[in-house]
Amino acid sequence: MNLGRPVRRSLRSPLQRAVTFWWTNGDEESRQGEGRSRDVSEHGAFVFAPVCPPVGTSVVLTIDREGIPNEIGVLPVDVKCEVLRVEPPTAEWEAGGFAIQIGTNDDRCYLKPNVMIEPLVDGWYAWAHLIPPATAARNLTERHLKIMESYIETPESHQAAVKNPTLLGGPFMDLGENRVDDVRDLRERTLHERSQLVRLSGALERLDALLREKATGFSLEALYAEVPEELQGYVELVYDLNNHPSFRLIEPLLYKSPYYDESLQSVMLSEIRQDDRPFVLSTPRIDSNGSVQVGMPFASEQLDKLFRMKNEPFTLREIRHALGLNDLQAERFAAFLTTEKPRPYSKYKGEGARWRYFGHACILLETPGVTVLTDPVLSYTYESDISRYTYEDLPEVIDYAVITHNHQDHILFETLLQLRHRIRNIVVPRNGGGALQDPSLRLLLKQCGFQNVIELAEMEEILFERGSITAVPFLGEHGDLNVLTKSAYLLRVNDHTLMFAADSCNISPKLYEHVHKQIGDVEALFVGMECDGAPVSWIYGPLLTQRLERPKDLSRRLAGSNYERALALVDQFHCKEVYVYAMGQEPWLNHVMSIKYTDKSNPIIHSDRLIKTCITRGIKAERLFGEKEILLPYE
Numbered sequence: 001m002n003l004g005r006p007v008r009r010s011l012r013s014p015l016q017r018a019v020t021f022w023w024t025n026g027d028e029e030s031r032q033g034e035g036r037s038r039d040v041s042e043h044g045a046f047v048f049a050p051v052c053p054p055v056g057t058s059v060v061l062t063i064d065r066e067g068i069p070n071e072i073g074v075l076p077v078d079v080k081c082e083v084l085r086v087e088p089p090t091a092e093w094e095a096g097g098f099a100i101q102i103g104t105n106d107d108r109c110y111l112k113p114n115v116m117i118e119p120l121v122d123g124w125y126a127w128a129h130l131i132p133p134a135t136a137a138r139n140l141t142e143r144h145l146k147i148m149e150s151y152i153e154t155p156e157s158h159q160a161a162v163k164n165p166t167l168l169g170g171p172f173m174d175l176g177e178n179r180v181d182d183v184r185d186l187r188e189r190t191l192h193e194r195s196q197l198v199r200l201s202g203a204l205e206r207l208d209a210l211l212r213e214k215a216t217g218f219s220l221e222a223l224y225a226e227v228p229e230e231l232q233g234y235v236e237l238v239y240d241l242n243n244h245p246s247f248r249l250i251e252p253l254l255y256k257s258p259y260y261d262e263s264l265q266s267v268m269l270s271e272i273r274q275d276d277r278p279f280v281l282s283t284p285r286i287d288s289n290g291s292v293q294v295g296m297p298f299a300s301e302q303l304d305k306l307f308r309m310k311n312e313p314f315t316l317r318e319i320r321h322a323l324g325l326n327d328l329q330a331e332r333f334a335a336f337l338t339t340e341k342p343r344p345y346s347k348y349k350g351e352g353a354r355w356r357y358f359g360h361a362c363i364l365l366e367t368p369g370v371t372v373l374t375d376p377v378l379s380y381t382y383e384s385d386i387s388r389y390t391y392e393d394l395p396e397v398i399d400y401a402v403i404t405h406n407h408q409d410h411i412l413f414e415t416l417l418q419l420r421h422r423i424r425n426i427v428v429p430r431n432g433g434g435a436l437q438d439p440s441l442r443l444l445l446k447q448c449g450f451q452n453v454i455e456l457a458e459m460e461e462i463l464f465e466r467g468s469i470t471a472v473p474f475l476g477e478h479g480d481l482n483v484l485t486k487s488a489y490l491l492r493v494n495d496h497t498l499m500f501a502a503d504s505c506n507i508s509p510k511l512y513e514h515v516h517k518q519i520g521d522v523e524a525l526f527v528g529m530e531c532d533g534a535p536v537s538w539i540y541g542p543l544l545t546q547r548l549e550r551p552k553d554l555s556r557r558l559a560g561s562n563y564e565r566a567l568a569l570v571d572q573f574h575c576k577e578v579y580v581y582a583m584g585q586e587p588w589l590n591h592v593m594s595i596k597y598t599d600k601s602n603p604i605i606h607s608d609r610l611i612k613t614c615i616t617r618g619i620k621a622e623r624l625f626g627e628k629e630i631l632l633p634y635e
């Protein structure tokens, strides 16, 4: 268990207490005022008073503490604080008042470990298809607008559907209560601010229709004049060798076009205290009490300052300036701060290597010389019954962050952006052929401020001291779409070999016969066995401009290896250890996975069988869940 530090709670007392306060005015005169407090917490309070000090003034304040519950925390007798906001009298309250933040803007503070930072585009959680303009356009019209319209029409059916476990991950908004007005506002804003993306989405549909109708095997040159205006200059028209027409997008130019609008990127900060989060593909992130939304391009270096603040103290003044917070935002933001130092990270100092499982497909491997983190997806730190490693259990520098494929449970911008300042290199599968369903990860990450992206083609390797990373082909799990952004990785450290196969589906065992000849045996295999998989339309549906018939959709699944396929991998590489991972079982991943297995679920039945077979054969095997640590001694 690694949650050694008690997690502070933010509580407020509604009691009104008598307060006296002192400040110095512009002429250096000492002033005194009296009033009554409301909403006292460890972070601040609101004071009703006939005379209020101006915003930004440092104030010393005495609160009559009698009757304030102990849980509120220790309030000093004389509180040094700063005025955040002054409000005039209202009908409800005869006196005006001022909000204070305890401490001053010049105290150096850390961001609390349970502060969640979610990247958003247009108010929706930024998963990888919402950043490239073409996939964003299709998701906007075919997913977001449709869900928003349905919610506005029948919010009660959404509220009922999200409570039904058989509908998990479906197109239903999980907003907790009726937020029709907010959703209507978001819809209007989207239509107004994203009209160019709505047009781009329509143009992609018309281009597909044009190719279906007129690209019949003859030269495509005459069709360029008929390419929808919105896409003119951004596409090349092509045939495959069997005269099936298609197009490729010139992605670098689309990122430079008006279709890529960084002004709609933001981060939402709030405190997280438990695992449950709404499923992000179908629920927008709507501002709520206590959250702070900061509009800022993901590429902004100012965000790194914010992310660093979990380990490096800054003053509120500095961070407020960096993020451009207004008074209300600064007041809310102050509640995210603590003067408590973060738990220090104990670096692995052993002779060999150590790996730690952080949940799903996220594994940290540390040697005295190098750190590698696979598919970074992390939990924040808060009280929980399920033991886990969190953001606080990472070293200062991650030499290689390694991404297996472009599914939202393997490339999570929420985690990656927060680690950006620590990641020396980010390794991704080579792609970039311009297919709509396969946006370039290198371009996408560069747009998001990563300057250190390494693309690895199949069987290429990166060498480091006493080790290497080799990209191994990854087949299947993408509904038979032509997607190149897929790679398993072989990690060698000294004489140890670990293969991270992620969701590789062993549909062609001969492949691994060829791979085995190149890389030899593998000591430890990490394999995903989500062998049912969602239909291809779950992720890629919005990109299809013609509806895929249901039986076809159901036959083309995003499924990993089943028992037979995983066992064939174990046999081929003569593995000594087998770890089933990437099963989406950790509850802190519900917001991107929406999976709840029972004992009767195929992934559980198949992985149990694999583990049993392996153990019978003397192979160490288990299904990972929560956390795990293994040491790899050097010979």
Ligand SMILES: [Fe+2]
Pocket: 405, 407, 477, 503, 558
């Ligand atoms: Fe996947």
Ligand SMILES: [Fe+2]
Pocket: 407, 409, 410, 503, 528, 582
């Ligand atoms: Fe996965």
